[in-house]
Amino acid sequence: MSRIAALLETLAPIGRNEQGGYDRLAWTDADAAMRAWFLAEATDLGLETEVDRNGNLWAHWRLRPGAGLIVGSHLDSVPNGGPLDGPLGIASAFAAIRSLQEAGASPGSTVSVVAFVDEEGGRFGLACLGSRLLTGAVDPERARALVDRDGVRLDDAMRAAGLDPDALGPEPERVRGSYLELHVEQGHLPVDGSGAAGLAAAGAPLGVLTGIWPHGRWRIDLPGQANHAGTTPMADRDDPVVRAAAVVLAAREAALAEDALATVGRIDVEPGAVNAIAGRASLWLDVRGPDEARIRRVVDAVAAVAGVAPTEESWTGETAFAAEDARPLPAVIRELTGADAPTLPSGAGHDAGVLRAAGASVAMLAVRNPSGISHAPGESAELPDIELGVAALALVMQRVSAYSVQA
Amino acid sequence: MSRIAALLETLAPIGRNEQGGYDRLAWTDADAAMRAWFLAEATDLGLETEVDRNGNLWAHWRLRPGAGLIVGSHLDSVPNGGPLDGPLGIASAFAAIRSLQEAGASPGSTVSVVAFVDEEGGRFGLACLGSRLLTGAVDPERARALVDRDGVRLDDAMRAAGLDPDALGPEPERVRGSYLELHVEQGHLPVDGSGAAGLAAAGAPLGVLTGIWPHGRWRIDLPGQANHAGTTPMADRDDPVVRAAAVVLAAREAALAEDALATVGRIDVEPGAVNAIAGRASLWLDVRGPDEARIRRVVDAVAAVAGVAPTEESWTGETAFAAEDARPLPAVIRELTGADAPTLPSGAGHDAGVLRAAGASVAMLAVRNPSGISHAPGESAELPDIELGVAALALVMQRVSAYSVQA
Numbered sequence: 001m002s003r004i005a006a007l008l009e010t011l012a013p014i015g016r017n018e019q020g021g022y023d024r025l026a027w028t029d030a031d032a033a034m035r036a037w038f039l040a041e042a043t044d045l046g047l048e049t050e051v052d053r054n055g056n057l058w059a060h061w062r063l064r065p066g067a068g069l070i071v072g073s074h075l076d077s078v079p080n081g082g083p084l085d086g087p088l089g090i091a092s093a094f095a096a097i098r099s100l101q102e103a104g105a106s107p108g109s110t111v112s113v114v115a116f117v118d119e120e121g122g123r124f125g126l127a128c129l130g131s132r133l134l135t136g137a138v139d140p141e142r143a144r145a146l147v148d149r150d151g152v153r154l155d156d157a158m159r160a161a162g163l164d165p166d167a168l169g170p171e172p173e174r175v176r177g178s179y180l181e182l183h184v185e186q187g188h189l190p191v192d193g194s195g196a197a198g199l200a201a202a203g204a205p206l207g208v209l210t211g212i213w214p215h216g217r218w219r220i221d222l223p224g225q226a227n228h229a230g231t232t233p234m235a236d237r238d239d240p241v242v243r244a245a246a247v248v249l250a251a252r253e254a255a256l257a258e259d260a261l262a263t264v265g266r267i268d269v270e271p272g273a274v275n276a277i278a279g280r281a282s283l284w285l286d287v288r289g290p291d292e293a294r295i296r297r298v299v300d301a302v303a304a305v306a307g308v309a310p311t312e313e314s315w316t317g318e319t320a321f322a323a324e325d326a327r328p329l330p331a332v333i334r335e336l337t338g339a340d341a342p343t344l345p346s347g348a349g350h351d352a353g354v355l356r357a358a359g360a361s362v363a364m365l366a367v368r369n370p371s372g373i374s375h376a377p378g379e380s381a382e383l384p385d386i387e388l389g390v391a392a393l394a395l396v397m398q399r400v401s402a403y404s405v406q407a
Numbered sequence: 408m409s410r411i412a413a414l415l416e417t418l419a420p421i422g423r424n425e426q427g428g429y430d431r432l433a434w435t436d437a438d439a440a441m442r443a444w445f446l447a448e449a450t451d452l453g454l455e456t457e458v459d460r461n462g463n464l465w466a467h468w469r470l471r472p473g474a475g476l477i478v479g480s481h482l483d484s485v486p487n488g489g490p491l492d493g494p495l496g497i498a499s500a501f502a503a504i505r506s507l508q509e510a511g512a513s514p515g516s517t518v519s520v521v522a523f524v525d526e527e528g529g530r531f532g533l534a535c536l537g538s539r540l541l542t543g544a545v546d547p548e549r550a551r552a553l554v555d556r557d558g559v560r561l562d563d564a565m566r567a568a569g570l571d572p573d574a575l576g577p578e579p580e581r582v583r584g585s586y587l588e589l590h591v592e593q594g595h596l597p598v599d600g601s602g603a604a605g606l607a608a609a610g611a612p613l614g615v616l617t618g619i620w621p622h623g624r625w626r627i628d629l630p631g632q633a634n635h636a637g638t639t640p641m642a643d644r645d646d647p648v649v650r651a652a653a654v655v656l657a658a659r660e661a662a663l664a665e666d667a668l669a670t671v672g673r674i675d676v677e678p679g680a681v682n683a684i685a686g687r688a689s690l691w692l693d694v695r696g697p698d699e700a701r702i703r704r705v706v707d708a709v710a711a712v713a714g715v716a717p718t719e720e721s722w723t724g725e726t727a728f729a730a731e732d733a734r735p736l737p738a739v740i741r742e743l744t745g746a747d748a749p750t751l752p753s754g755a756g757h758d759a760g761v762l763r764a765a766g767a768s769v770a771m772l773a774v775r776n777p778s779g780i781s782h783a784p785g786e787s788a789e790l791p792d793i794e795l796g797v798a799a800l801a802l803v804m805q806r807v808s809a810y811s812v813q814a
């Protein structure tokens with residue numbers, strides 16, 4: 001069994017639920033188990049580990065002065081997520097380091113592995129929290145006051161996990177080096193310069209991500225008149241669930257018209273009784289697309305149907321990665337596959353996007369996902385593709401860090 | 408202040424929430440406070456109180472052999488319900504007894520007040536639980552195993568409230584007498600033989616209910632493919648929330664076409680993440696109408712849109728009250744208002760319907776509700792109408808029970 005296969009097998013049971021999906025939300029027991037695995041594996045590799053003030057985990061190989069190469073991703077998942085979104089990048093980095101060590105190689109500058117905390121925002125609602133805190137993109141005071149569905153504050157959750165929430169704050173000097181994130185492909189987005197949707201259609205095991213689509217999230221609170229389900233004539237009703245249904249369909253229509261993506265993944269109905277017309281319905285609208293104008297048009301179309309102004313809960317403009325930051329990824333992929341590396345956008349947000357917005361040098365490598373399914377139990381990649389990803393990471397480490405190979 | 412006004416004022420703070428609605432679900436602290444009030448007020452009236460094996464509360468005035476008159480309703484509410492649905496019937500019965508006692512009257516046969524437990528089914532999902540257990544319409548074993556949203560079993564909730572769930576079981580001999588329930592009007596349903604919708608439009612403070620519309624509840628589980636909201640093309644999606652939206656709109660269309668009532672008051676979306684296409688959505692469909700055929704056509708139309716067969720969670724056929732059981736209500740109302748008593752159906756289920764289905768003699772008296780709003784904070788009735796309802800109860804008690812008035 002290859003090293004990466006063994007590492008993924010080790011992680012397979014952690015946070016796995018009865019549906020075969022993964023619940024590894026930030027600061028839960030499953031997250032703690034993932035973090036313990038990170039520290040154990042890093043230590044086994046002889047790396048120097050540390051936890052930064054925001055809870056991000058670091059493992060340094062041959063700490064040296066000057067900017068180095070940082071390879072990373074995250075360990076947390078969305079609720080009932082897949083096995084690879086996040087952990088694949090970390091495990092691949094460790095496997096790449098192991099293969100270089102076994103070949104007797106040693107980096108000329110520091111190679112670090114980082115696991116950013118709470119990338120999904122699946123528990124406290126704010127994605128990329130670890131990298132946002134690190135770069136100063138979110139105020140520590142706001143972060144500490146975030147509350148999960150059960151009313152637990154982030155600072156209390158961190159404290160329960162043995163961290164000190166009072167230490168939260170920016171440490172931008174940590175990402176002066178180049179940041180490289182390997183990630184399982186998500187969806188089948190259009191591959192640049194080809195008619196193919198996704199790496200599978202393009203016949204490519206690996207691809208280079210060119211940036212992250214703009215993305216916003218809106219909350220829509222629909223008022224209504226609660227009433228008895230058995231006694232209120234249909235014509236007299238002011239039913240927020242009916243309005244919510246119209247909003248959901250309008251969002252889909254508008255997204256299709258604009259070649260964008262619109263999703264309602266959460267609806268809260270109050271009071272939620274089976275025999276009462278609801279008094280209020282709230283829904284969350286996630287919209288993404290190739291450019292901001294399309295997204296705004298989708299939201300405007302939805303607002304017209306909703307009859308209320310959506311509340312913008314988050315907005316992230318387009319993040320374009322710089323082609324020069326991806327060096328030497330295309331050459332490495334060509335070397336490994338014998339073909340030019342396809343480039344494609346990401347519809348999902350990533351810590352790489354946050355770091356890039358803060359001025360860091362970032363690149364992302366995508367590993368083919370045959371079904372495109374992500375954030376769900378069906379998320380997968382073939383082992384040979386994953387092993388190719390590990391080989392690519394190892395080659396990049398060698399090229400960027402002026403490795404020496406011991407006799 | 409009239410006696411009934413004082414009683415309603417006493418109840419006003421119990422279980423009242425910040426929205427001005429009432430949370431008095433079965434076996435909660437608020438329910439316990441309502442039950443304590445019942446026993447205290449009955450004792451103050453010199454009535455003999457008892458709790459039957461199913462937790463229903465009884466207060467007997469002058470226990471005598473033979474069938475008597477039972478006046479009752481319930482004390483629990485739906486989540487965020489109104490102040491009157493249930494408690495108005497109990498408080499009015501106590502106020503009527505008080506007025507008769509003050510006039511020196513004494514019944515020739517037993518007059519009992521009953522508060523049936525858990526009428527709304529707002530916590531454990533099964534309506535009219537107290538009367539169903541009493542009449543043997545539900546198996547005690549099934550009742551004990553009912554589970555609320557937090558996973559609490561009914562038997563544990565009863566035990567925590569000091570009751571013995573092992574004692575649950577039928578006691579049909581308790582309802583050999585005539586049962587009369589005073590209830591706030593719910594909705595504005597068509598008044599028989601007039602074009603009026605509801606008592607307000609008919610210009611009548613009181614009405615006689617002729618029976619309860621047939622009523623069913625269905626659960627519809629919509630499958631889907633969970634996926635990433637930012638990476639899955641609209642055309643590739645299998646989104647159960649979109650299907651749920653179509654079902655909600657189809658239910659409304661079908662109900663309008665059939666002159667029936669259809670309501671979706673609860674939707675559960677899994678996993679309910681703001682940035683993920685859901686993997687499953689479940690919704691509950693409540694359908695009622697003047698006859699079964701219309702209801703079945705509504706459900707069939709919804710099923711065709713849903714693409715799955717709805718699961719029937721409950722079905723109650725039409726319950727017609729016998730006109731002779733309402734004696735002497737029409738005469739009493741004519742005496743009090745100078746006009747013939749309007750008759751109208753009930754779209755809501757009641758313990759009276761359960762008792763009627765078990766062969767008991769039942770009648771229901773409705774008190775005008777200007778807005779028609781029920782099961783919501785806006786539920787109301789004017790005090791003069793309520794006082795007329797109390798007067799009607801007192802007159803019925805006199806007529807039915809061969810009262811003597813002491814000198």
